[in-house]
Amino acid sequence: MQAWRVHRNGEPGEVMSLEDTGRPEPGEGQVLLRVRAANVNFPDALLCRGQYQMTPPLPFTPGVELCGETEDGRRVIATPALPYGGFAEYAVADVAAVLPAPDSLDDAEAAALHIGYQTGWFGLHRRAHLQEGETLLVHAASGGVGSAAVQLGKAAGARVIGVVGGPEKTAVARGIGCDLVIDRYADDIVAAVKDATGGRGADVVYDPVGGDAYVKSAKCVAFEGRIVVVGFASGSIPSPALNHALVKNYSIVGLHWGLYGRQDPRAVLRCHETLTGLAAKGLIKPVVSDLVPLESAAEAVQRVADGTTTGRLVVLPGGAEV
Incomplete structure (x- = not known):
């Protein structure tokens, strides 16, 4: 072969x-x-x-x-x-x-x-407890991992803001259902998120990028918001200012999906059944x-x-x- x-x-x-x-x-x-x-x-x-x-x-x-x-x-x-x-x-x-x-x-x-949608589901639901009506901010929203989070966020009834880089990726993010798309090359991410949320900020941030994306997220996360750290596609691992998390009252939540296969394999199976059902309804693809x-x-x-x-x-x- x-x-x-x-x-x-x-x-x-x-x-x-x-x-x-x-x-x-x-x-x-x-x-x-x-x-x-x-x-x-x-x-x-x-x-x-x-x-x-x-x-x-x-x-x-x-x-x-x-x-x-x-x-x-x-x-x-x-x-x-x-x-x-x-x-x-x-x-x-x-x-x-x-x-x-x-x-x-x-x-x-x-x-x-499997990987992208399982990661998205565990990140948004098990770790961040995303609720209907909340605002979800997704970095790299047009990519494989980000697009899965966008679709899952919409399926959960959230308002989804996607961050991308460039006009082509902006069009893709709009096409998969983002309510608002921010071009990080042309827009001020923090100002755009605050403007779109009446100054409140994003309730949940889904970050597979790290680096500057995380820094911007910490500046526009809402009171009792949750930043889900999924990965570091930028190649830069940020060092969170824990005093900032304290005074703004938000959570920094890590997600290593692979651990569930060893620690809680039944949860992976239940998630697959949920994803299969969502796919059958056309809510994710x-x-x-x-x-x-x-x-x-x-x-x-x-x-x-x-x-x-x-x-x-x-x-x-x-x-x-x-």
Whole structure:
């Protein structure tokens, strides 16, 4: 089979190589999956760089999220068990990490449902307790993670303000339902949020960016607001001023979704059932901006790493048979 492999750490476009290799052998408690579609995530770039929370042994195949098919013909979604990731014709996953793919979504959409929407749901509901009628501020609202949070916020009855960079991303954010879109290149984020909320600020801030985005968030979060720290796509990890959180009476809430798989796996299953129901009603649908062949996977990961994309890039391996 063909698989992308990383033999040394560095930029995805430089260290990912497409190779012919044997099918991976699933271990105890694992299953072999034929990859139907594999979503590109920012963690794939971090894995290539050696900067992710976990460091699989070299060489490994990136691709942390996929829609696949089991040997008995079931269509599923899964987070593969590295080093046998999704940018290949076949991958391996722990049985416990395999979930039924929603019938309402095609392969590419299903491949992009799991991580981004689970992260969004846990962040907004379990950690921030978003309420109907509240104002939600989403950074990088046109991206894969941000667009999921926008859709989930709208499904919860929140007013959603999206922050993006540039006219193209502004159009995408409007198209997925943002009530207000702020272009960080042209607008004053703090002033725009306060103006839109009558000076109150955002009740919940969803921040997968970090850096300056977090700094601006702290200046426009509402009384008893919650800032959900999801990641640091900017590459800059902020140092919160805790005295500021004290005097303004807001919460800084961390979210590491991967911990739920180990600490509370039933919650992940319940969330999947909720997301499946929302997808069936048309309330959420992954924004797939581009489908790419397996041969272009390294380029796709680099594009996500460079922050030039909107929505999701999905790799379609094709050709594999169980």
